[in-house]
Amino acid sequence: MPDRGDLPRATVRRLPRYLRALEAHPDGSTIDSEAMAATADTNAAVVRRDLSILGFSGVRGVGYDVDALRALIRTELGLTADVRVAVVGAGNLGRALANYGGFDRRGFRVVALYDTDPNKTGDIVAGVPVKHLDDLISDGQTEGIDIGIVATPETVAQGVADLLAKAGVRSILNFAPAHLRVTAGVEVRQVDLSTELQILSYYRNHG
Amino acid sequence: MPDRGDLPRATVRRLPRYLRALEAHPDGSTIDSEAMAATADTNAAVVRRDLSILGFSGVRGVGYDVDALRALIRTELGLTADVRVAVVGAGNLGRALANYGGFDRRGFRVVALYDTDPNKTGDIVAGVPVKHLDDLISDGQTEGIDIGIVATPETVAQGVADLLAKAGVRSILNFAPAHLRVTAGVEVRQVDLSTELQILSYYRNHG
DNA sequence: GGCTGTGAAACATTTCACAGCA
DNA sequence: TGCTGTGAAATGTTTCACAGCC
Numbered sequence: 001m002p003d004r005g006d007l008p009r010a011t012v013r014r015l016p017r018y019l020r021a022l023e024a025h026p027d028g029s030t031i032d033s034e035a036m037a038a039t040a041d042t043n044a045a046v047v048r049r050d051l052s053i054l055g056f057s058g059v060r061g062v063g064y065d066v067d068a069l070r071a072l073i074r075t076e077l078g079l080t081a082d083v084r085v086a087v088v089g090a091g092n093l094g095r096a097l098a099n100y101g102g103f104d105r106r107g108f109r110v111v112a113l114y115d116t117d118p119n120k121t122g123d124i125v126a127g128v129p130v131k132h133l134d135d136l137i138s139d140g141q142t143e144g145i146d147i148g149i150v151a152t153p154e155t156v157a158q159g160v161a162d163l164l165a166k167a168g169v170r171s172i173l174n175f176a177p178a179h180l181r182v183t184a185g186v187e188v189r190q191v192d193l194s195t196e197l198q199i200l201s202y203y204r205n206h207g
Numbered sequence: 208m209p210d211r212g213d214l215p216r217a218t219v220r221r222l223p224r225y226l227r228a229l230e231a232h233p234d235g236s237t238i239d240s241e242a243m244a245a246t247a248d249t250n251a252a253v254v255r256r257d258l259s260i261l262g263f264s265g266v267r268g269v270g271y272d273v274d275a276l277r278a279l280i281r282t283e284l285g286l287t288a289d290v291r292v293a294v295v296g297a298g299n300l301g302r303a304l305a306n307y308g309g310f311d312r313r314g315f316r317v318v319a320l321y322d323t324d325p326n327k328t329g330d331i332v333a334g335v336p337v338k339h340l341d342d343l344i345s346d347g348q349t350e351g352i353d354i355g356i357v358a359t360p361e362t363v364a365q366g367v368a369d370l371l372a373k374a375g376v377r378s379i380l381n382f383a384p385a386h387l388r389v390t391a392g393v394e395v396r397q398v399d400l401s402t403e404l405q406i407l408s409y410y411r412n413h414g
Numbered sequence: 415g416g417c418t419g420t421g422a423a424a425c426a427t428t429t430c431a432c433a434g435c436a
Numbered sequence: 437t438g439c440t441g442t443g444a445a446a447t448g449t450t451t452c453a454c455a456g457c458c
Contacts, residue, residue: 006413010426010428015405043429060439077409078409099299102384171411179246187407198284200380202285206214251417255420
């Protein structure tokens, strides 16, 4: 794919949805912008604009080549090799993440769970070892961790984020309801369950 | 998607962050737009614009009244009474949600878990009963469910969404990696773990 | 002096509509 | 004919900058 500057953030947010649409589509087929839009929950003009921004050309009167587009989006998302994920916090949420089958299928490998509770360390959850948090830094330095997931209580989330940074992790997905302060170069995405419910609550009352 | 509600969507997305900032601030104090921005991870101009849109006035040279603003945002979000939440899927994720302490503190009450597995129905998880999915419709009609959370495998998510709609639920938080089709008047928010990791992956390779 | 409130500009994103090509 | 690719307009959001008030 041709080199380019970065993509608009709105486009990046839609790439995973496009990829999911393409994975549900037969190999060797084509898909038009209307069908893509229906599966990816957007509209055809947005799809055409996004693919045009990606530098991907379709065929007028026909649509887009599914195999080629899948490959392009995977490359664009950096999913060419397995992405190594570490989960901190082996409570229900951490275990849910270790068990979540959708990751494997999409190229993410949960390589370890970390906790400080001696009743949990040493366990194996869905084939993933539960290690002590003290191992995190050396594991990160020797084995490499691409993405860290914070699945701990709010109170320790910032400390965990600091540890992850020390372990060389530059991408963090945070489930704790806390705004993590990180050094430049570390990317944080926040998934806050209460926030989602609050937004739903707003639209329930103002719909 | 038609715009429902009277606030800009970007503002609505920030209200929960403002509320969290205010909850961490002492009762009876004031907070200026700069401090609010730091805690809510935005900038002061955005804060002032948002509060102005809300019709909330601060005091020049001083800042905003914390108690009054907390109350206003809670009201705006529809958090004046407990919000009743039902979770469908009593796997690890469903159990994590039932155990999640942050909900109670923020006015959300998980009233039931639903599953079809007879090994799970009848259990009590964190004080929440696990009922059979067959009970969902009548429960919704008799007791009322404000928000439904889909924490099931992808394959059954659409069916569950249909059931929730029949039970009178008009707000759905969906954790399954599937685009739910719902009738008009039902609001869906999507939390997709793979999507979040894919976006992190993109910025790890570009950003 | 310090901070709010807000016009106006800048920027980002979506929508419209249609020319152009297979 | 059917669908892509894209200017141009419309819309939504953020940033700038400063007047106005406490």
